[in-house]
Amino acid sequence: MLCLWCPDWPVVAARRADPSLEDVPVVVLDRGLVLAASVEARVEGVRRGLRRREAEDRCPGLVIRPVDTTGEARAFEALSRGVEVLAPRLALDRPGLLFVPTRGPSRYFGGDELFATRVLAEVATVGAPGARVGVADGAFTAQLAARRAEPGGSFVVPAGESAAFLAPWPVRILDDDDLASLLVRLGLSTLGDFAGLPEASVLGRFGLSGLGAHRRARGEDEHLPALRVPPPDLELHHEFDPPVSRVDTAVFAGRALADRLLAELAADGLICTRVRVEAETEHGERLARTWRLSGHAAVRGGTGGAGSSPGSAILAERVRGQLEAWVTQDEGPGRADAGRSADDDLVTSGLTLLRLVPEEVVVAGRSQLGLWGGDRAAAERAGRALVRLQSLLGLEAVTTPVLQGGRTPDERIAWVPWGDDPPPLSDQSRPPAPPERVDSYGDGSPTTVQAADGGRGATWPGAVPPPAPAIVFRPARPAELLDAGGRPVTVSGRGEASAPPERLNSPALPKGGGPIEAWAGPWLQDLRWWDPQARRRRALWQVVAAGVACLVSVEGGEAHLEAVYD
Amino acid sequence: MRPVVLAGERRLAVPGPLGRILPGGGLQRGSVVRVEGAAGSGATSLLLALLAAATAAGEWAAVVDGDGVLGGLAAAEAGVALDRLAVVRAVPAGLYGRVVATLLDGVAVVGATIPRGFRPADARRLEARARERAAVLVAAGSWPGEAALRLRAEHSSWSGLGRGEGLLGQRVLRVAVSGRGAAGRERVADVLTGVRSAA
Numbered sequence: 001m002l003c004l005w006c007p008d009w010p011v012v013a014a015r016r017a018d019p020s021l022e023d024v025p026v027v028v029l030d031r032g033l034v035l036a037a038s039v040e041a042r043v044e045g046v047r048r049g050l051r052r053r054e055a056e057d058r059c060p061g062l063v064i065r066p067v068d069t070t071g072e073a074r075a076f077e078a079l080s081r082g083v084e085v086l087a088p089r090l091a092l093d094r095p096g097l098l099f100v101p102t103r104g105p106s107r108y109f110g111g112d113e114l115f116a117t118r119v120l121a122e123v124a125t126v127g128a129p130g131a132r133v134g135v136a137d138g139a140f141t142a143q144l145a146a147r148r149a150e151p152g153g154s155f156v157v158p159a160g161e162s163a164a165f166l167a168p169w170p171v172r173i174l175d176d177d178d179l180a181s182l183l184v185r186l187g188l189s190t191l192g193d194f195a196g197l198p199e200a201s202v203l204g205r206f207g208l209s210g211l212g213a214h215r216r217a218r219g220e221d222e223h224l225p226a227l228r229v230p231p232p233d234l235e236l237h238h239e240f241d242p243p244v245s246r247v248d249t250a251v252f253a254g255r256a257l258a259d260r261l262l263a264e265l266a267a268d269g270l271i272c273t274r275v276r277v278e279a280e281t282e283h284g285e286r287l288a289r290t291w292r293l294s295g296h297a298a299v300r301g302g303t304g305g306a307g308s309s310p311g312s313a314i315l316a317e318r319v320r321g322q323l324e325a326w327v328t329q330d331e332g333p334g335r336a337d338a339g340r341s342a343d344d345d346l347v348t349s350g351l352t353l354l355r356l357v358p359e360e361v362v363v364a365g366r367s368q369l370g371l372w373g374g375d376r377a378a379a380e381r382a383g384r385a386l387v388r389l390q391s392l393l394g395l396e397a398v399t400t401p402v403l404q405g406g407r408t409p410d411e412r413i414a415w416v417p418w419g420d421d422p423p424p425l426s427d428q429s430r431p432p433a434p435p436e437r438v439d440s441y442g443d444g445s446p447t448t449v450q451a452a453d454g455g456r457g458a459t460w461p462g463a464v465p466p467p468a469p470a471i472v473f474r475p476a477r478p479a480e481l482l483d484a485g486g487r488p489v490t491v492s493g494r495g496e497a498s499a500p501p502e503r504l505n506s507p508a509l510p511k512g513g514g515p516i517e518a519w520a521g522p523w524l525q526d527l528r529w530w531d532p533q534a535r536r537r538r539a540l541w542q543v544v545a546a547g548v549a550c551l552v553s554v555e556g557g558e559a560h561l562e563a564v565y566d
Numbered sequence: 567m568r569p570v571v572l573a574g575e576r577r578l579a580v581p582g583p584l585g586r587i588l589p590g591g592g593l594q595r596g597s598v599v600r601v602e603g604a605a606g607s608g609a610t611s612l613l614l615a616l617l618a619a620a621t622a623a624g625e626w627a628a629v630v631d632g633d634g635v636l637g638g639l640a641a642a643e644a645g646v647a648l649d650r651l652a653v654v655r656a657v658p659a660g661l662y663g664r665v666v667a668t669l670l671d672g673v674a675v676v677g678a679t680i681p682r683g684f685r686p687a688d689a690r691r692l693e694a695r696a697r698e699r700a701a702v703l704v705a706a707g708s709w710p711g712e713a714a715l716r717l718r719a720e721h722s723s724w725s726g727l728g729r730g731e732g733l734l735g736q737r738v739l740r741v742a743v744s745g746r747g748a749a750g751r752e753r754v755a756d757v758l759t760g761v762r763s764a765a
Contacts, residue, residue: 385672401638413638468639548606
């Protein structure tokens with residue numbers, strides 16, 4: 001992830017609009033307080049949050065500008081378009097801060113450093129002095145790397161070294177004042193100290209938001225494992241008829257749309273962390289820009305569920321800024337800057353359509369896993385008890401089964417730590433293609449099975465047919481499958497048994513096993529035959545030995561008890 | 567939301583063939599149910615069927631699976647909604663009672679394989695907790711306390727599998743049901759589970 005950070009963006013935007021402000025101390029005021037100050041003013045001691053009078057005292061000759069959100073949004077849009085030339089999938093966080101996924105672009109430009117240099121060069125032509133670039137594995141780390149970088153320079157945290165880079169930073173950087181002050185009082189003053197705590201203890205003491213902060217402190221992205229691609233019907237649009245050219249009309253519609261979007265997502269127990277704002281005009285121009293609704297604001301807003309939550313206010317603000325950037329005609333003298341303004345007129349006619357597409361949503365909180373169809377109070381009660389157990393025994397000790405693709409009863413279930421999101425629908429650990437060869441011998445028994453829920457892991461050739469065994473040994477227990485002469489039954493490469501099995505012995509069975517009354521098999525499974533290292537061949541048998549129905553595997557001449565139909 | 571608690575609401579209906587042989591068709595909330603049976607006799611399947619009673623009512627179920635051998639797929643086939651099932655593993659012996667008590671706080675039906683040497687005093691404490699929280703504790707193995715209902719899997723007989731042919735299909739699970747009150751006399755019944763033949 002690459003983070004491009006332009007400190008004091010309001011000042012940069014003001015200077016773009018009025019070139020006479022270059023090299024003089026400038027501050028931008030918001031409701032009487034300093035919102036941003038230029039380097040010249042900072043040298044004189046002007047800080048963010050000072051009153052107007054105080055700032056003027058410290059820095060004679062200070063030029064004061066009112067805050068101009070439209071200008072900021074518009075200037076940032078120009079910058080975004082510059083970066084978009086290099087990497088299309090950028091996401092804006094707020095004016096002055098944007099993120100670009102680096103995986104593709106870095107390979108294309110020959111490394112993170114070279115990519116960062118290209119971005120800085122592009123930004124310089126647009127005219128954003130003092131922009132800094134940070135590159136790291138995650139967004140949080142990248143943002144701190146950008147802070148570490150020199151003005152106009154870049155700082156790259158090598159892959160896998162996020163935790164070491166983060167360790168010396170103070171905990172207040174986590175952007176959670178309550179948590180930070182508590183940690184400091186506990187004697188944990190740096191991210192490294194905090195990251196060193198066991199995850200289960202953090203969950204028990206600080207709850208879910210603490211766990212998120214802990215993941216960030218360890219250099220893992222808070223939401224990364226839980227991302228979900230939203231279903232397509234979550235996008236909302238508003239058609240303008242007649243087309244609107246006045247920005248305030250469009251903004252009004254945009255705000256209502258933002259409220260509705262977050263309310264509908266909250267009803268599904270989802271939080272939006274990235275939204276794409278799209279617009280179309282009468283002349284067929286199509287505009288799109290992606291905004292991140294970063295961490296805390298989005299999370300806190302979303303869980304509230306009400307239409308007027310802070311999350312919805314932030315989203316409405318972003319939509320407003322974007323619409324203003326697109327629609328407002330640039331009239332200032334800055335119009336002619338940087339030689340790019342020829343194509344600055346994005347919108348040559350009225351808007352006909354505004355669309356909000358949630359690109360990335362996460363499940364709101366961990367306790368809503370079983371919300372659908374269940375009693376909400378019961379889900380919350382269960383969630384509290386299970387989180388308490390996780391803090392007692394560790395996150396991995398409390399799991400929930402999730403159906404997935406596979407052949408044996410063991411493979412068909414993924415045990416997901418409770419509260420984590422289920423793995424993606426397509427099982428990545430076992431590629432479904434190329435298809436595995438299945439040799440089925442014997443009586444032409446059904447060798448495929450439809451998954452119970454149809455969707456997850458549909459039909460796998462060679463799957464063990466239902467019913468499923470209630471006891472599944474992980475790992476399989478040692479066993480002996482013997483023929484009438486007391487010799488182990490082996491399976492040839494062609495899937496033929498050396499002799500009919502007559503006896504199954506295993507310490508995991510009552511009385512150590514017994515004579516076999518009925519059996520079926522062997523079914524040969526040729527697993528991962530395309531990979532010489534990981535290739536496995538095994539034969540499966542269903543047997544009933546001494547009244548107990550079992551699933552037995554024979555691999556490399558050794559038998560194992562895989563499961564008992566208890 | 568519920569002004570009156572009817573006797574029926576104090577009961578969790580057990581779906582499927584097992585429910586038909588239980589007194590009242592289900593589990594009494596706030597009680598302890600004991601499930602016994604040797605490995606392979608069908609005791610685990612009985613436990614799964616009882617867990618299904620909780621998720622069918624929209625509530626949560628949990629299992630303390632000491633050996634880590636519970637089959638998730640079999641749970642799904644028994645009718646348990648997997649997204650409302652939690653499985654707790656790797657429980658140290660000293661914490662066993664505390665873990666089960668915590669689960670009873672939050673979950674409607676808790677299945678637990680009771681370890682050997684579990685003390686009667688701990689058992690009484692869990693009984694009290696289940697009563698207080700209106701949760702059902704399904705104790706598999708040796709339960710050193712009172713149980714309102716006892717299910718014993720006598721044995722399972724399978725059909726469909728021959729000598730070198732066929733597949734495991736239907737199972738007849740013989741269950742002995744006994745308990746207090748209405749379930750006082752021991753009754754023996756056969757429960758048919760598994761897939762239909764020639765499915």
